[in-house]
Amino acid sequence: MTVRRTAINGWQGVKAEVLRRLRARRWKPGDLLPNEVDLAAELGCSRSTVNRALQGLADEGLLERRRRGGTRVVVHPEKKATFSIPVVRSQIERRGAAYGYRLLERRRERAPASVRARMNLPAGSRLLHVRALHLADGSAWALEDRWIDTDVVPAAGTVDFSVRSANEWLLETVPFGSGDMSLSAVPASDEAAEALGCRAGESLFVNERLTRDANRRAITSVRLVHAPGYRMSVEL
Amino acid sequence: MTVRRTAINGWQGVKAEVLRRLRARRWKPGDLLPNEVDLAAELGCSRSTVNRALQGLADEGLLERRRRGGTRVVVHPEKKATFSIPVVRSQIERRGAAYGYRLLERRRERAPASVRARMNLPAGSRLLHVRALHLADGSAWALEDRWIDTDVVPAAGTVDFSVRSANEWLLETVPFGSGDMSLSAVPASDEAAEALGCRAGESLFVNERLTRDANRRAITSVRLVHAPGYRMSVEL
DNA sequence: GAGTGGTCTAGACCACCCT
């Protein structure tokens, strides 16, 4: 007779119990778990409840489920982190600093090859180029260098980004796209050093993003170069 | 009479339909959506199906739901990305390079204050200190500097990490903890420069992680300094 | 107090895929 100290309460309870067994090595990597019906019977709940719990664990990368194949413990669980890409303004304000913004440049011009490649555009494409500085408590926080395809977002051509950043405007106007992000470390160029008030060659954190619309057409490509000392934190 | 071109198939269909309406601005940021019962009636499915779809969108940060308060469109949708922290070995092999590993140092010693603070340990704590190099096709890829609390993971004290990295050993042995990760850019120290074969002061990408067990006790603190040119990519 | 989402249940059918 098994004694259960903690009652199984709902799908969260089932999830917790399964996690406990995984940690206790009762089910080891590669092992096959009982099927949902049996587990439901053992834990005294309905199959749907077990299903919900196991799906959650599968989403988190701890279990692998296949029709007919059953549910297995993943061999090399890769920790999954989910984090949000905040608007620069909220990022700064969340740290209790006053947000400031300064537009450096805004004009339509021929995009360089690197940008065209990233956005998958033909040679000679003219894009809206916006450069701006984000400030925290008056000092430079990040330098934004952005290219916007006004064929995809015509409205952007009529906005001057002198007060609100393109960052915010785009998020509210053209939401819900897909995209990708790339993080790296680079030495400060002369230009970046001047804008950010640091020495050339200093180590800077760079965040590059490409955003696509629902049809996977590139909307904007942005490169954010952060002032020295910037850290990006993620909960696991 | 509304004409529907595409049938609503299951909860994924409902989700797609809701997304369509969000993009079409039929429901704008801040708006209140119909309640689940009404939506179910309109879309010709059961409430559970609608619930599943809306929960998904809420998880993705597009909707905000409250009991009694209903479901609202989030005003400033912050794009959420979920990415996995791969074992260094898989990261290298996925790029088609041969993985190599070299243990530089392994000994028990008094932890410096910075590490103690991070791991929340009293002064004088002795930890297992492991330094190692990860190689891709024979050249330095990342320098690992790790501290392990053997009070929390006694087994680690009996493992010499000369063949398998602590990275892999820990993942298989002490899984499923919580933790946090912090990314930054730093100039190469003399020591890092020598290990990674670059010049001192070069810009390096640093990934620091703290891992806790189920009781939130710190297991290990690791600092991975990557060779110049490293990029971390994330799908959004 | 009442309306909303959160969840559980029991049953059902289906898609997949291993043997």
Place this chain on the structure above:
DNA sequence: GGGTGGTCTAGACCACTCC
């Protein structure tokens, strides 16, 4: 063929919170 997870349904009760 048959067992597994994926999903839908209809109904129910509960927890929260706005009015």
